[in-house]
Amino acid sequence: MLLPEDRRQNDLPFKFYGISESGRQFLAEHKLLRAQDTLREIYDRVEKTDDIN
Numbered sequence: 134m135l136l137p138e139d140r141r142q143n144d145l146p147f148k149f150y151g152i153s154e155s156g157r158q159f160l161a162e163h164k165l166l167r168a169q170d171t172l173r174e175i176y177d178r179v180e181k182t183d184d185i186n
Contacts, residue, residue: 136147152160160166 134149141147157166
């Protein structure tokens with residue numbers, strides 16, 4: 134996701150990435166998703182704007 138230029142400010146990040154399904158599969162095969170449930174709980178508790186949801 135890229136933020137529109139009029140929403141960017143003060144050299145803050147404006148490009149955001151996600152994990153593809155093949156990337157998620159790779160991480161799962163190598164047991165690198167062990168903390169996923171804990172991280173999901175933390176993410177769910179963080180206040181987010183409508184743009185992030």
